[in-house]
Amino acid sequence: MNDKMWNVGIIGLGSIGDYHMNNLSKIPDTRVAAICDVNVQAVEQVGSRLGLSAGKRYIQYEDIIADPEIDFVISGVSNKFHYDILKCAIAYNKPIFSEKPFTRTMEEADELLELYEHNPIPCMVGFSYRYRPCFQYVKQLVEQGALGRIRHIAAHYLQEENAPMFNKEYTWRFNQAMAGSGILADIGSHMVDAARFFVGEFTQVSGLMSTFIDQRIDMRTGQPTAVDVDDFTGFQGVLEGGVMGTFYTHKNALGTGNQFNVTLFGDLGTVRISVEQPNEVHLTVREGESLELIEKKIYLNEKSMKPMLQDFVDYLDQANSPLFPTFMDGYRNQQVLQAIIDSAKDGVTRSLNRS
Incomplete structure (x- = not known):
């Protein structure tokens, strides 16, 4: 493993976002480097708490996924947006941890599979x-x-x-x-x-x-x-x-x-x-x-036992895992x-x- 510091983007600042940020704080060589939520007030409050610059406080998920300084994103949003965010991550070749369920419908899942087969990205689904x-x-x-x-x-x-x-x-x-x-x-x-x-x-x-x-x-x-x-x-x-x-x-x-x-x-x-x-x-x-x-x-x-997010970081660092969802x-x-x-x-x- 190398000494890389992983810059992480958090999409969704509700209770699941807090849960993931708390778990991330226990993973060495990682830091929350950007956040995103449609709730502007939540973005400002969490951004201030984390000391993030204005340029790392996003309202649109596409903007945080497109940020070249973000190594991977963690998405904890309502099911309706799982498809859109995964589709965007594939388009930008951005590694992602996405909450379950995979999508709302089989049609959404099939469309994502077709995109993924053309551009497979590191993706962990939250079967914790x-x-x-x-x-x-x-x-x-x-x-x-x-x-x-x-x-x-x-x-x-x-x-x-x-x-x-x-x-x-x-x-x-x-x-x-x-x-x-x-x-x-x-x-x-x-x-x-x-x-x-x-x-x-x-x-x-x-x-x-x-x-x-x-x-x-x-x-x-x-x-x-x-x-x-x-x-x-x-x-x-x-x-x-x-x-x-x-x-x-x-x-x-x-x-x-x-x-x-x-x-x-x-x-x-x-x-x-x-x-x-x-x-x-x-x-x-x-x-x-x-x-x-x-x-x-x-x-x-x-x-x-290895924590889930640690397994994801290790996977990104070229370490295979038999547990990885x-x-x-x-x-x-x-x-x-x-x-x-x-x-x-x-x-x-x-x-x-x-x-």
């Missing part, structure tokens, strides 16, 4: 759970064959913030034109990535989607506004090697925090993980001639999301074309 210690440990177990042949993967992702008692206001996430889909794109996409990460590609899916609360109050108008996206999604699938998958997600689960749990059932053992206990792995096996049931709780050292991981994820949506609409199981 790959960088939890428990995910990395289970990945190793699967690759080493410690679980035997995997037969079934089950996952659920539950939160409580959208339950009626909390009177969650209407935001862009409840609007199909802005978000593409609701809970599926928001956190369901992480379940799809986990399945692909541990097992491989989906070959078919069958989905169910529902909207529990069909109106929410838009605080800008004080009026109830129709919700036209899902706030429950469940789906079953088949993955490479005939592995069966069962998945469900919603934010109407009272008593849950950020309950993303994954279980893999293999011929030699079962493993369970939860992102709420990222440094623990629960392994169940049977051993010896009597096939005695053994329950093991494995504790991991989080400090030994690439442009194509984003694209394949979008294919699965679209198949789930299509299946839920007409009740027909969808096969996935890998051409």
Whole structure:
């Protein structure tokens, strides 16, 4: 590795922008060198806090991407703009970290793929759970064959913030034109990535989607506004090697925090993980001639795991990584999301074309 200082541009100064800037502060040889947001006041406040010159405080995303002094950008904006910003990054040959989901629609994803194939740029998509210690440990177990042949993967992702008692206001996430889909794109996409990460590609899916609360109050108008996206999604699938998958997600689960749990059932053992206990792995096996049931709780050292943004910087510095969620991981994820949506609409199981 060299001694280069990486100048980073941040697009989107909401909570996700703060999250990425905080993580970036822990990565050596990087600095926030420019910022961008449509909110002029936010740009000025954050720019002053960071001591950035006026010329590095952008309102238009194209301007920060085109800045030759910016080595890569981190994009944390609403789903509606993922396509536009990725398209612009490809046009300017600018490395980018982009939040998930990849795009709102398959049409947008297909257009980006065509552009990317003509000019592949370094691109990381924000499937951050790959960088939890428990995910990395289970990945190793699967690759080493410690679980035997995997037969079934089950996952659920539950939160409580959208339950009626909390009177969650209407935001862009409840609007199909802005978000593409609701809970599926928001956190369901992480379940799809986990399945692909541990097992491989989906070959078919069958989905169910529902909207529990069909109106929410838009605080800008004080009026109830129709919700036209899902706030429950469940789906079953088949993955490479005939592995069966069962998945469900919603934010109407009272008593849950950020309950993303994954279980893999293999011929030699079962493993369970939860992102709420990222440094623990629960392994169940049977051993010896009597096939005695053994329950093991494995504790991991989080400090030994490489942070996601560090992996991206190392990749830019010519270091390969088996964990890296690439442009194509984003694209394949979008294919699965679209198949789930299509299946839920007409009740027909969808096969996935890998051409």
